[in-house]
Amino acid sequence: MLAQVRSYALLGLEAVPVTVEVDVSPGLPSYALVGLPDKAVEESRERVRSALKNSGLPYPQARVVVNLAPAELRKEGSQFDLPIALGLLAAQGVVPPEALAPFAFAGELGLDGSLRPVPGAVNLALGALGEGKKLLLPRESAKEAALVEGVEAYGVGSLGEAVAFLRGERELAPAEGEEALWEEALLDxxxxxxxxxxxxxxxxxxxxxxxxxxxxxxxxxxxxxxxxxxxxxxxxxxxxxxxxxxxxxxxxxxxxxxxxxxxxxxxxxxxxxxxxxxxxxxxxxxxxxxxxxxxxxxxxxxxxxxxxxxxxxxxxxxxxxxxxxxxxxxxxxxxxxxxxxxxxxxxxxxxxxxxxxxxxxxxxxxxxxxxxxxxxxxxxxxxxxxxxxxxxxxxxxxxxxxxxxxxxxxxxxxxxxxxxxxxxxxxxxxxxxxxxxxxxxxxxxxxxxxxxxxxxxxxxxxxxxxxxxxxxxxxxxxxxxxxxxxxxxxxxxxxxx
Missing domain, CATH: 3.40.50.300 (P-loop containing nucleotide triphosphate hydrolases)
Structure with a gap:
């Protein structure tokens, strides 16, 4: 089964749309990641595998191909962990594919399934705003993304929490950005x-x-x-x-x-x-x-x-x-x-x-x-x-x-x-x-x-x-x-x- 998940790659200050395509098909268990990934993206395989296992979610015992499109764009960073994991779950029918469509995702996974913040959340929010997408991010990143007016950014603390939200088992309110105050003169x-x-x-x-x-x-x-x-x-x-x-x-x-x-x-x-x-x-x-x-x-x-x-x-x-x-x-x-x-x-x-x-x-x-x-x-x-x-x-x-x-x-x-x-x-x-x-x-x-x-x-x-x-x-x-x-x-x- 094929699943598609929206994410973004940071190119300077611009958030370039990336479609994470995950195909799970019968065959000997294998995992192939293509689409010009850097070392951090390649290592997502082990983080995703352990995060799924330790969150009580299935990892497919089949032939898995993950493509980060467009293929000619170099991908770097750990923000693709969450969209890859959700793509694997959607390809297995654990998460409804239609629940993924309105969202774009980014987040680094810990081995226990926890989510860590990623850089460039404000830029990701501007990219999502241009496409009319909502965002699902780690909590700290969601607060940062919410600084962009007009963007709905939802923050979760773990992969299990993200799955529960997408399956309609848990309700979340959009994150609210904090307004930084003018810093008073400490040096006179x-x-x-x-x-x-x-x-x-x-x-x-x-x-x-x-x-x-x-x-x-x-x-x-x-x-x-x-x-x-x-x-x-x-x-x-x-x-x-x-x-x-x-x-x-x-x-x-x-x-x-x-x-x-x-x-x-x-x-x-x-x-x-x-x-x-x-x-x-x-x-x-x-x-x-x-x-x-x-x-x-x-x-x-x-x-x-x-x-x-x-x-x-x-x-x-x-x-x-x-x-x-x-x-x-x-x-x-x-x-x-x-x-x-x-x-x-x-x-x-x-x-x-x-x-x-x-x-x-x-x-x-x-x-x-x-x-x-x-x-x-x-x-x-x-x-x-x-x-x-x-x-x-x-x-x-x-x-x-x-x-x-x-x-x-x-x-x-x-x-x-x-x-x-x-x-x-x-x-x-x-x-x-x-x-x-x-x-x-x-x-x-x-x-x-x-x-x-x-x-x-x-x-x-x-x-x-x-x-x-x-x-x-x-x-x-x-x-x-x-x-x-x-x-x-x-x-x-x-x-x-």
């Missing part, structure tokens, strides 16, 4: 003593989504500042929250509600190219995608591999990253706010008022040159974070709280969205110039600065965006000379004289 800007200019740069970066590079000696507070940036950002909209949740779900990270707080990712500088950008035989999201709509913090910036750093240039410009493989070319969202931190030289003490630098000019230049000019050109803000002496730390007045700064950020962002529908950091070309509103004095200062600093066209546009954000923070409809002058203070050169 007041904890960072001094560093008024760096805090101002942080405020500008949060308001207009401008990429920020901080340069300073060890212990100057660069990491403390970066970790407080997510709490200055506005909460994610419904659409943005679903985008972020979808990426985290596909990566297999725990999702306990629609993510409203902008993510913060801080990979170590030893991260691989695939870990940062994304990759694998079947590509998975990397750190740039996990930071989508949030902050990607790269500490010890020059220590990252040159290959990985140069690969950042595409997502910084386009907001997406494309990972090409022989079987597929997948695109992941990657519209993040990049914050990087670095020392001024290899020893870290160049320019420090108390500790002498042990590096030669050639060593400092070689260290700075680890960051290419085109990549450096993509930072809107470059700010120095000097190390404070113990006396300066003791006398430094308490600064503004995160909440006070965030109120200004929200107000400035509201002005941007009302005027152009997006943050200033995402404006380009005609849209940028249409909303700039430069005064004659500001335009004259810009022209003089561009000539003196030899700004590229990209740097010039970034300077305009920062000036526009400064004006929005000051509540000005026009970009004035003072706003341009402040923006110019964030064009620090990395290259020592």
């Amino acid at each position: 800007l007041r904890d960072v003593k001094g560093q008024a200019k760096a805090k101002r740069a942080l405020e500008i970066a949060a308001s207009g989504r401008h990429h920020l590079l901080m340069v300073g000696s060890p212990g100057s507070g660069k990491t403390m500042l970066a970790r407080r940036l997510p709490f200055l950002l506005p909460p994610l909209s419904q659409e943005e929250a679903l985008e972020v949740t979808r990426v985290h779900s596909a990566a297999g990270l725990p999702v306990r509600g629609l993510l409203r707080t902008p993510p913060f990712r801080a990979p170590h500088h030893t991260v691989s190219y695939a870990g940062l950008i994304g990759g694998g035989a079947i590509p998975k999201p990397g750190e740039v995608s996990l930071a989508h709509r949030g902050v990607l913090f790269l500490d010890e910036f020059p220590e990252f591999s040159r290959e990985a750093l140069e690969a950042l240039r595409q997502p910084l410009e386009d907001g997406v990253v494309t990972v090409a493989r022989a079987r597929a070319s997948l695109t992941f969202p990657a519209r993040f706010l990049l914050v990087a931190a670095m020392n001024p030289c290899p020893c870290g003490w160049y320019g420090d008022p108390e500790r002498p630098c042990a590096c030669t000019p050639t060593q400092r230049l070689r260290y700075a040159n680890r960051i290419s000019g085109p990549l450096l050109d993509r930072f809107d803000l470059v700010v120095e974070v000097p190390r404070l002496t113990p006396l300066e730390l003791a006398r430094a007045p308490e600064g503004e709280s995160t909440e006070a700064v965030r109120e200004r950020v929200l107000l400035a962002r509201k002005r941007m969205l009302a005027r152009q529908g997006r943050p200033n950091g995402e404006l380009s070309g005609r849209a940028l110039r249409a909303h700039l509103h430069l005064t004659p004095g500001a335009e004259a200062l810009l022209q003089a600065a561009a000539k003196k600093l030899l700004l590229s066209a990209r740097s010039y546009d970034r300077l305009l965006r920062v000036a526009r954000t400064v004006a929005d923070l000051m509540g000005s409809e026009r970009v004035e000379e003072a706003h341009v002058a402040e923006a110019l203070t964030y064009r620090r050169s990395l290259y020592p004289a």
